Amino acid sequence: MNQRALGNSDIILSAIGLGIMGMSPGMYGETNDELSIKTIHRALDLGVTLFDTADVYGNGHNEELLGNAIQGRREQAVIATKFSYTPNYESLSGHPEYVKRAVEDSLRRLKTDYIDLYYQHRVDPQIPIEETVGAMADLIKAGKVRALGLSEASASTIRRAHAVHPISALESEYSLWSRDIEDEILPAAKELGITHVAYSPLSRGFISGELRTFEDLAAEDLRRWMPRFQGENFRKNIAIVDKIKEIAIEKNCSPSQLAIAWTIAKGALPIPGTKRIKYLEENVAAVDIVLSKEDLLRVESVSPKNVAQGTRYMEEQMTLLDG
Secondary structure (H helix, E strand, O other), X not given: OOEXXXXXXXXXXXXXXXXXXXXXXXXXXXXXXXXXXXXXXXXXXXXXXXXEOOOOHHHHHHHHHHHHHOOOOHHHOEEEEXXXXXXXXXXXXXXXXXXXXXXXXXXHHHOOOOEEEEEEOOOOOOOOHHHXXXXXXXXXXXXXXXXXXXXXOOHHHHHHHHHHOOOOXXXXXXXXXXXXXXXXXXXXXXXOOOEXXXXXXXXXXXXXXXXXXHHHOOOOOHHHHOHHHOHHHHHHHHHHHHHHHHHHHHOOOOHHHHHHHHXXXXXXXXXXXXXXXXXXXXXXXXXXXXXXXXXXXXXXXXXXXXXXXXXXXXXXXXXXXXX
């Protein structure tokens, strides 16, 4: 497994990570803890070290699952978790006292005495970022956290946060269909030496080509409420997937592998999520795919900026992005 350094830290991690959000109920259909743990173990065997979770995923279940899975193998894992959403996504809190309570709860669920990378999941507009990051920095001094991150933060917020304490990672949605951060946010992160961690590099599985109709989504799958997966948007987006698939066939890889290789070529550290060993192994193999400048231009020609139909979140959730 290729490795890389995490920005502004002494942490070394794999060039691809595993997002485990979908392993908890209420996300992407049915779940099975036993199979999920086997998938996490297989990831470790393949050299994947970065595991991405959050306290709100499954209201604590996701962290507990990861904590159980890495017992006896903690030294092999780089744990990234997040705070700021209260249970059931009811509200946000970046208050310093909330930060300190949240980390203790996460440490308990993860069955560890330190977290490698601690993110603010979403910026709380009611609390100055300086106050929140100041509290996060105290966790590093206390030995409870090794590095700090922000998720879906704007360039100005990143700069303000970094002035308080070095930020190591920016986690944002980034894929062939979500490239709005390329204009201001990614340049700011690069300037400050911050690693860009890309979640949903397959646009929540759409680019994999596995979904062909809306009915392929389970009744409880949260994607049913996302604009890109609805009505005419779905049909138009499938046509784009088919063009990406044509290029993937020529490159002797899957659409998923092509999309992940693209994010790596763009300098990101992708964390595609999956519950199944089959897709994990497919995704990890993308690390070895080399795309030339010509390949990148061709992929981006069939999937240019803003090509995807529909926003990536529902309207209310879009307002929580710190754009």
